[in-house]
Amino acid sequence: MRVLVVGDNTFEYSRTLRDKPGMEGTHITATGIESKEEVEDLLKNVNDSKLKKFPSSQENFEVRHGVNATRLQENFPNLREENKFDKIIFNNPQAGKKGVDDVDLKTGNLIDGVLTSSPQVLQQGGEVHFGVTSSTRALGLLKLQDHYQTSQEQGFTEIAGRKFEVRLVDTKRDEYEFSVKYPARRTEGTKLRNSQGPSYYYIFKLLA
Numbered sequence: 001m002r003v004l005v006v007g008d009n010t011f012e013y014s015r016t017l018r019d020k021p022g023m024e025g026t027h028i029t030a031t032g033i034e035s036k037e038e039v040e041d042l043l044k045n046v047n048d049s050k051l052k053k054f055p056s057s058q059e060n061f062e063v064r065h066g067v068n069a070t071r072l073q074e075n076f077p078n079l080r081e082e083n084k085f086d087k088i089i090f091n092n093p094q095a096g097k098k099g100v101d102d103v104d105l106k107t108g109n110l111i112d113g114v115l116t117s118s119p120q121v122l123q124q125g126g127e128v129h130f131g132v133t134s135s136t137r138a139l140g141l142l143k144l145q146d147h148y149q150t151s152q153e154q155g156f157t158e159i160a161g162r163k164f165e166v167r168l169v170d171t172k173r174d175e176y177e178f179s180v181k182y183p184a185r186r187t188e189g190t191k192l193r194n195s196q197g198p199s200y201y202y203i204f205k206l207l208a
Contacts, residue, residue, distance in 0.1 A: 002027045003178070004085040004121070006069035006114065009034050010042050013091055013197070016182040018061050019180040027060045031067035031075075039065060046183070055145070070113030084123045089178055091131040091198055092113060094139050108143030116160040119206055127205050128164075129178065131198025144202040156207055166188040171199055192196040 003026060005014045009127035014030030017023060032039065039054070045051040057063045069090065095106035117126045133137040142192075145184060150157040158164075171179045176193045181196040 001025075001087070002029070002030045002083070002085045004031065004072075004088045006031050006067065006072075006088060006090050006193055007093055008032050008091070009039065010051070011039070011063065012046065012048075012051045012182045013089075013180065014061075014063075015051060015055060016180045017178060018048060020180050022177075024062070025060070027062075029056065029062045029064065030078065030115055031064045031069070034070055036065050037115065040101065050181070051182075064072060070117050071116075071200050072117040076121045079121055081123070084126070085121055086126050087116070088118055088122065088126070088128045089131070090129070092139075104139055104142065107140040111140050112159055115164065115204060116162075118204075119162050120127060122206050125206060127203050130202045130204075132200050132202070134199035147204070148202055157204075163207040165207055167203050167205075169201045171197070171201065 002122075003017075005017070005028060008014045009032045011030050011032065014028055018028055022160065034042065036054075043052055049165055055063045064075070083124045085156075090111075093107055093110055095101075095110040114130075115128060122128070130140065130144055131145065133143055147157040147159075147164070148166045148168055153165070156163040156165050169176050178201075179197060183196070184193065
């Protein structure tokens with residue numbers, strides 16, 4: 001299985017997932033939009049001595065910086081079918097800054113941007129997973145709920161001419177293969193209080 005993690009600014013999630021029992025043999029490509037220098041700065045806020053270290057590539061674990069999740073083909077051009085990803089995971093997306101921008105609107109646009117970009121690097125039938133906390137104020141929740149509701153009503157939701165079937169997973173109740181406990185953060189790097197990872201995942205399966 002080939003998994004692409006996007007928006008993982010400190011790589012805490014990716015590295016914890018890599019070390020999860022059962023992940024052996026899974027190829028994880030861990031990415032964030034930040035430069036190496038920005039990641040070094042963000043890691044100063046990490047307390048865990050193991051995760052505070054600068055992330056590096058190793059067998060079945062590739063680290064990439066400066067990856068824009070809304071332009072995936074530019075970062076992974078001309079992928080052969082066998083090298084395309086089975087899953088794309090984006091935890092706690094955030095676009096813009098609170099108090100300055102309409103963050104929820106921008107985050108909704110970010111989500112749609114990732115979904116628009118994803119078919120170019122996904123296997124047919126591949127999935128995009130968006131993780132959010134249990135808060136009713138979770139950023140992007142309205143957009144995710146809208147797509148989920150549309151899929152429930154008509155069997156799919158359509159983004160940029162591509163169809164996705166959407167299902168919802170509650171990690172507290174349902175088994176979720178990619179759930180791990182880690183110090184969850186927004187895309188911008190700020191810690192989400194005492195959150196140890198998303199409570200819900202909206203899973204978009206590429207249909208056509």
